[in-house]
Amino acid sequence: MRRRKMKKSRRFLQLILIIAVPFISTCSKTEKNPLVGPVVGDITPPAKPALPTLTSVGNGEIHIQWTPNTEQDLKGYRLYRAENNDIYSNYHIIMDSTATSYQDKQLEYTTTYYYRVSAYDFSGNESPKSDPVSGTPYNTTPPGQPQNLFAKAQNITAPLIELSWNSNPESDVRGYQIYRGNSTDFLTNSATFIDSTVNNYYTDTSIMTDTTYYYKIKAYDKGRSESVASNADGDIALSHVILISPVSGQSVSPLPTFSWQPVNHATQYCIIVQSTLLGVEIWKRIVTNTQTTVQYNGTTALEPGRTYYWKVASITKDPIGMNSFSETWSFRVQ
Numbered sequence: 001m002r003r004r005k006m007k008k009s010r011r012f013l014q015l016i017l018i019i020a021v022p023f024i025s026t027c028s029k030t031e032k033n034p035l036v037g038p039v040v041g042d043i044t045p046p047a048k049p050a051l052p053t054l055t056s057v058g059n060g061e062i063h064i065q066w067t068p069n070t071e072q073d074l075k076g077y078r079l080y081r082a083e084n085n086d087i088y089s090n091y092h093i094i095m096d097s098t099a100t101s102y103q104d105k106q107l108e109y110t111t112t113y114y115y116r117v118s119a120y121d122f123s124g125n126e127s128p129k130s131d132p133v134s135g136t137p138y139n140t141t142p143p144g145q146p147q148n149l150f151a152k153a154q155n156i157t158a159p160l161i162e163l164s165w166n167s168n169p170e171s172d173v174r175g176y177q178i179y180r181g182n183s184t185d186f187l188t189n190s191a192t193f194i195d196s197t198v199n200n201y202y203t204d205t206s207i208m209t210d211t212t213y214y215y216k217i218k219a220y221d222k223g224r225s226e227s228v229a230s231n232a233d234g235d236i237a238l239s240h241v242i243l244i245s246p247v248s249g250q251s252v253s254p255l256p257t258f259s260w261q262p263v264n265h266a267t268q269y270c271i272i273v274q275s276t277l278l279g280v281e282i283w284k285r286i287v288t289n290t291q292t293t294v295q296y297n298g299t300t301a302l303e304p305g306r307t308y309y310w311k312v313a314s315i316t317k318d319p320i321g322m323n324s325f326s327e328t329w330s331f332r333v334q
Contacts, residue, residue: 045125049117057135060172065101073121082114105171107137139223146217146230155324159237167200172221179216184232212236241312241326248329259293268315
């Protein structure tokens with residue numbers, strides 16, 4: 001009886017192994033096995049990667065890709081780069097990733113770049129580096145035309161015009177050249193060039209009030225190739241608004257009427273009433289440039305016996321950024 005039980009137990013174990021072994025074998029052949037990790041005693045590195053391919057070269061960029069390795073315990077790749085020669089000791093890592101491609105940017109046109117790729121596994125074994133591939137990212141095209149130039153003038157503490165535009169998308173753009181003229185169709189040359197910048201904004205402080213200035217922008221790259229000039233945009237720093245009434249310190253009704261002198265080239269005016277001299281606004285109203293008188297109609301009632309302050313701003317293009325301001329005058333409500 002005891003022998004029969006032992007035979008049955010052995011047959012049961014054999015049956016489990018018959019079922020389990022194919023399943024284990026199938027898992028071990030799975031390419032993305034979640035159990036893959038460092039293997040104790042593993043000193044075998046992945047195979048040497050195949051020669052990388054340069055998919056595009058030029059304008060300060062080199063695009064590289066390579067064929068994936070097939071090892072199940074592969075963890076990633078290291079991309080090495082050397083400049084101007086293929087001396088092994090000069091290579092340094094520029095990428096450590098699972099990716100099989102890389103976009104190398106902001107390169108110099110006159111430099112030849114060499115690349116080698118290695119593969120490494122979860123145990124830290126690194127393959128030999130691939131054979132080298134090289135390229136020189138010479139300049140092939142100039143930058144694109146700068147877009148959305150916007151000029152905004154102001155004359156608050158001093159006349160100036162602020163410029164802004166979209167940054168060019170090219171990675172080899174080195175900066176922007178700024179040109180100024182007196183009309184929208186002015187030529188961009190040495191006579192109209194005023195400055196250059198690496199930013200996509202600029203402030204021109206060398207201007208006069210009541211004079212319209214127009215601007216154009218050119219982008220240039222590392223090889224000094226210039227883009228087509230941007231569309232022109234301009235503005236004018238206006239003289240300060242001169243107030244008329246109520247004169248400072250005057251007593252007025254709870255619904256005062258404000259007036260001021262017109263300003264040449266203003267497109268709008270903004271009237272501001274404040275409860276304090278430092279600028280706590282209780283009323284603001286924007287009117288057209290044909291209107292130089294307006295009566296208070298704020299929702300906040302002006303209290304008798306209290307002093308308030310008012311000023312007027314001129315506007316040319318941007319109601320959020322006022323162009324120039326008047327002095328601030330006070331009035332007392334009767």
